[in-house]
Amino acid sequence: MRWLGLARRAHDLALAHVTAREAFGSRLAELGMVQQQIADNEIDIAASRALILHTAWVLDTGGDAGTASSIAKTFVSEAVGRIVDRAMQMTGAVGTSGDRLLSRYWREVRPFRIYDGPSETHRWSIAKRAVSSFKKRGRA
Amino acid sequence: MAIRFDLEPELAALVQRIREFVRDVVIPVELACKGSLHDAPDAEDIRRRLQAEARAAGLLAPHVGERWGGHGLDVRGQAAVFEEAGYSLLGPLALNISAPDEGNMHLLERVATLAQQAKYLAPLAAGDVRSCFAMTEPPPGAGSDPRALATHATRVEGGWRIDGTKWFITGARGAAFAIVMARTSGAPGDRGGATMFLVDGGNPGMQIVRDLDTLDHALFAGHSEVLLKIAWSPTTRSSARSTAASNTRRCVWPRRASPIACAGWASPAAPTTSRWPT
Ligand SMILES: Cc1cc2nc3c(=O)[nH]c(=O)nc-3n(C[C@H](O)[C@H](O)[C@H](O)COP(=O)(O)OP(=O)(O)OC[C@H]3O[C@@H](n4cnc5c(N)ncnc54)[C@H](O)[C@@H]3O)c2cc1C
Numbered sequence: 001m002r003w004l005g006l007a008r009r010a011h012d013l014a015l016a017h018v019t020a021r022e023a024f025g026s027r028l029a030e031l032g033m034v035q036q037q038i039a040d041n042e043i044d045i046a047a048s049r050a051l052i053l054h055t056a057w058v059l060d061t062g063g064d065a066g067t068a069s070s071i072a073k074t075f076v077s078e079a080v081g082r083i084v085d086r087a088m089q090m091t092g093a094v095g096t097s098g099d100r101l102l103s104r105y106w107r108e109v110r111p112f113r114i115y116d117g118p119s120e121t122h123r124w125s126i127a128k129r130a131v132s133s134f135k136k137r138g139r140a
Numbered sequence: 141m142a143i144r145f146d147l148e149p150e151l152a153a154l155v156q157r158i159r160e161f162v163r164d165v166v167i168p169v170e171l172a173c174k175g176s177l178h179d180a181p182d183a184e185d186i187r188r189r190l191q192a193e194a195r196a197a198g199l200l201a202p203h204v205g206e207r208w209g210g211h212g213l214d215v216r217g218q219a220a221v222f223e224e225a226g227y228s229l230l231g232p233l234a235l236n237i238s239a240p241d242e243g244n245m246h247l248l249e250r251v252a253t254l255a256q257q258a259k260y261l262a263p264l265a266a267g268d269v270r271s272c273f274a275m276t277e278p279p280p281g282a283g284s285d286p287r288a289l290a291t292h293a294t295r296v297e298g299g300w301r302i303d304g305t306k307w308f309i310t311g312a313r314g315a316a317f318a319i320v321m322a323r324t325s326g327a328p329g330d331r332g333g334a335t336m337f338l339v340d341g342g343n344p345g346m347q348i349v350r351d352l353d354t355l356d357h358a359l360f361a362g363h364s365e366v367l368l369k370i371a372w373s374p375t376t377r378s379s380a381r382s383t384a385a386s387n388t389r390r391c392v393w394p395r396r397a398s399p400i401a402c403a404g405w406a407s408p409a410a411p412t413t414s415r416w417p418t
Binding site for chain 1: 145170171174175176214215216218219222223224225226227228229231232237238284308354355356357358
């Protein structure tokens with residue numbers, strides 16, 4: 001939730017750079033491989049928000065959010081890392097420096113994959129629930 | 141029936157106000173300190189200044205119930221508000237919804253007694269004090285696997301004795317109180333047996349050993365290693381009554397962990413109970 005906001009900020013900072021900076025006779029934002037990173041960030045932002053909203057819905061309607069929250073936590077913590085990392089790539093050297101908050105953000109979001117349960121323990125729990133639910137159903 | 145993704149008008153207006161607040165008030169401060177608060181000598185001033193502005197704008201602790209000064213948001217409302225606050229690294233701090241205080245408020249609102257709420261939740265939600273949550277321990281203690289919990293609490297006449305070491309405790313330095321996870325039954329490796337205790341920050345048995353040097357610089361007051369040798373025995377009780385030692389209160393660890401889960405994406409049925417929201 002909060003880190004998704006910061007990922008959006010990192011993405012906006014990257015957009016500011018690639019829409020202003022000229023290279024190879026055009027703006028960076030007109031180059032295909034930069035556009036791919038812009039699009040991938042948009043996809044990760046949209047998917048993260050959708051998973052968060054779904055988990056919120058499960059919780060607000062009194063459901064068991066165990067699997068939904070593990071899925072959301074794992075995906076969003078990793079997506080946020082990818083978004084900020086791509087933003088840094090698009091911004092070039094200055095994005096790695098103290099001249100831009102991006103380098104600060106890159107460091108801030110990394111521990112998110114460890115606290116609140118590392119990705120591995122959430123994946124483990126998601127898989128165990130899937131297996132036990134399949135066993136209950138008993139067939140494919 | 142179509143799935144709705146739009147926010148009801150009141151919530152949309154709140155999100156819009158937060159967007160403007162973050163842009164006009166928070167981001168200039170974030171730029172000035174480069175989002176780094178761990179070593180900033182005026183960090184506490186920055187926190188108080190930002191929270192005073194949020195209070196004036198009616199945006200402080202929006203997640204808690206109205207009786208605690210908030211908007212009583214449901215999880216969906218929190219998701220929208222927290223995302224908008226997160227647009228600046230200091231937005232959650234400004235709105236008093238950053239880790240670990242936000243999760244602790246959520247927890248106290250749900251499981252604490254009225255007296256505990258008056259004493260701990262009210263000043264926390266108002267931004268008058270900060271708090272911390274102490275679960276993680278150095279090896280071989282609790283981390284990914286909460287069953288390894290080694291800090292133990294034993295009943296002594298009139299109170300509890302708590303012994304253990306915690307580390308990576310965000311915001312421990314300067315916290316008015318800690319919510320401490322300690323084992324009241326079983327041995328390290330056993331499932332269950334954990335109880336949360338409210339320990340006042342001034343308790344002489346709670347000492348900061350060191351501050352860890354971490355990648356992040358924005359979670360307020362950083363992350364500390366904390367030694368717990370909390371004694372509340374009948375012989376010390378009378379002299380300690382006016383001090384923090386008299387305020388080691390037991391809080392209930394709910395059987396079903398799910399009310400806590402929504403604050404921290406914890407996975408109730410999984411062997412992971414870490415719960416500081418992000
Ligand atoms: C910035 C930050 C702030 C924190 N704040 C707090 C706080 O305020 N209070 C608090 O109590 N704690 C806090 N923590 C600690 C955090 O909760 C723990 O780091 C987390 O629970 C993981 O425990 P551990 O570090 O002991 O890792 P370990 O238990 O040593 O695990 C190490 C790694 O092993 C892997 N692993 C673990 N289990 C499995 C599995 N089942 N399958 C496969 N791989 C696995 C994972 O990759 C994991 O990262 C904080 C941590 C950080 C980084």
